[in-house]
Amino acid sequence: MYLAVLGRQSEISVAELETLFDDVKKKNDFLASFDSDSAPNIDKLGGSLKLAEKLDMKPLEYLTELPEGKITVGVSDYSKKASRKTASMEALKLKKILVRYGRSVRVVENKEAVLSTATSLHNGLSGKNERKVELIKVDNDWYKVIGVQDIDAYAKRDQARPARDAKVGMLPPKLAQILINLCGPLKPVSTILDPFCGTGVVLQEALLMGYHAYGTDLNEKMIEYSDKNLRWLSEKDFFLGHFGGYDRELGRSARDDGPERPVSQKKCTFSLSQGDATSFQWKQPIDAVACEGYLGKPMSKIPTEMTLKEQKQECSAIVLGFLKNLAGQIKNDTPVVIAVPAWLREDGTYSRLNILDEIDKLGYNVNNKSREGLIYCREKQIVARDILILRKK
Numbered sequence: 026m027y028l029a030v031l032g033r034q035s036e037i038s039v040a041e042l043e044t045l046f047d048d049v050k051k052k053n054d055f056l057a058s059f060d061s062d063s064a065p066n067i068d069k070l071g072g073s074l075k076l077a078e079k080l081d082m083k084p085l086e087y088l089t090e091l092p093e094g095k096i097t098v099g100v101s102d103y104s105k106k107a108s109r110k111t112a113s114m115e116a117l118k119l120k121k122i123l124v125r126y127g128r129s130v131r132v133v134e135n136k137e138a139v140l141s142t143a144t145s146l147h148n149g150l151s152g153k154n155e156r157k158v159e160l161i162k163v164d165n166d167w168y169k170v171i172g173v174q175d176i177d178a179y180a181k182r183d184q185a186r187p188a189r190d191a192k193v194g195m196l197p198p199k200l201a202q203i204l205i206n207l208c209g210p211l212k213p214v215s216t217i218l219d220p221f222c223g224t225g226v227v228l229q230e231a232l233l234m235g236y237h238a239y240g241t242d243l244n245e246k247m248i249e250y251s252d253k254n255l256r257w258l259s260e261k262d263f264f265l266g267h268f269g270g271y272d273r274e275l276g277r278s279a280r281d282d283g284p285e286r287p288v289s290q291k292k293c294t295f296s297l298s299q300g301d302a303t304s305f306q307w308k309q310p311i312d313a314v315a316c317e318g319y320l321g322k323p324m325s326k327i328p329t330e331m332t333l334k335e336q337k338q339e340c341s342a343i344v345l346g347f348l349k350n351l352a353g354q355i356k357n358d359t360p361v362v363i364a365v366p367a368w369l370r371e372d373g374t375y376s377r378l379n380i381l382d383e384i385d386k387l388g389y390n391v392n393n394k395s396r397e398g399l400i401y402c403r404e405k406q407i408v409a410r411d412i413l414i415l416r417k418k
């Protein structure tokens with residue numbers, strides 16, 4: 026059994042796990058357990074901060090069996106009555122016995138009951154070094170961490186991109202990964218379409234996850250930005266060995282390399298075209314659609330009723346126009362995950378687009394567990410993103 030330490034927006038993190046793994050059970054706002062046949066890869070999950078595997082022995086037994094040499098150990102305590110003190114005491118107790126057994130041990134200091142992602146990562150407790158270990162305690166159960174979200178890698182591929190535009194908003198790469206994952210398990214080297222690609226964050230993450238990326242946008246300048254960013258990505262030494270270069274206008278791509286090539290060697294390509302999502306004719310194949318749609322005007326304060334009405338009308342027309350146009354161009358069962366805007370109200374809740382019934386009539390199932398929506402926002406953010414998980418009927 027595996028354990029995920031959930032991101033701040035825990036409902037969204039759980040939805041991501043549910044699409045990819047079996048038997049997902051949310052334990053509380055911080056943790057969920059799940060099953061997987063193979064070891065899950067944290068680098069492909071936007072919504073989980075850490076992944077851990079249940080220990081089938083006592084933690085001390087596990088630590089004494091580690092290969093020779095100095096051990097670094099950290100403890101995160103998620104038990105009901107956990108505190109900085111309970112976590113530190115567990116860690117020091119383990120150290121004391123290990124030292125008695127003649128092992129050299131360093132304990133990573135707890136500032137709270139649980140170690141932050143940054144502390145785990147920067148102390149090398151990410152599961153890659155077998156003598157640097159983070160243990161998670163949940164009441165009487167113990168887990169060992171097998172992956173920590175690489176916040177440095179996310180920051181690098183977010184902030185170092187050559188073409189950025191504050192006006193279109195900055196989709197966090199983590200959220201782009203979540204949107205792609207919410208499409209469900211996809212076959213290797215599927216083609217992912219983003220018809221509102223902007224500066225190309227979804228396309229970038231699709232490529233890094235081993236998919237072909239196809240982006241269109243109304244604004245030619247955005248296509249240039251995406252082009253610049255994705256070329257930059259292809260020259261960088263990120264974690265992909267499968268990147269096959271770019272293809273500005275969809276046409277020849279490495280996907281035509283021939284069926285005899287093993288999937289692991291298929292090269293991912295990207296393609297870009299200028300086009301209005303409400304009328305554009307996309308090239309095939311389209312295996313999944315993941316995007317952040319038009320979010321309306323950027324806002325720094327809560328909108329008046331009048332502005333809210335105008336914005337809702339404008340954004341609804343674009344998203345419904347897009348879904349209508351898309352419906353005739355994708356196969357049944359194609360996943361479509363789209364982030365649409367939701368606006369902060371005085372009472373702290375979000376006002377959403379009232380479009381789910383229309384979407385149903387356009388030929389899509391709304392697969393969100395509840396019709397309440399999955400709202401992704403920073404604290405007090407005026408325009409939040411409401412994630413809709415759709416599938417063509």
Ligand SMILES: C[S@@+](CC[C@H](N)C(=O)[O-])C[C@H]1O[C@@H](n2cnc3c(N)ncnc32)[C@H](O)[C@@H]1O
Pocket residue numbers: 193194195196220221222223224225226227241242243244247300301302303317318319320343
């Ligand atoms: C919120 S931004 C998306 C940002 C993008 N996720 C990124 O990584 O930069 C919305 C994008 O939708 C585009 N857009 C607005 N109306 C459109 C339409 N009718 N068809 C296609 N694109 C449109 C805008 O030009 C803008 O780039």
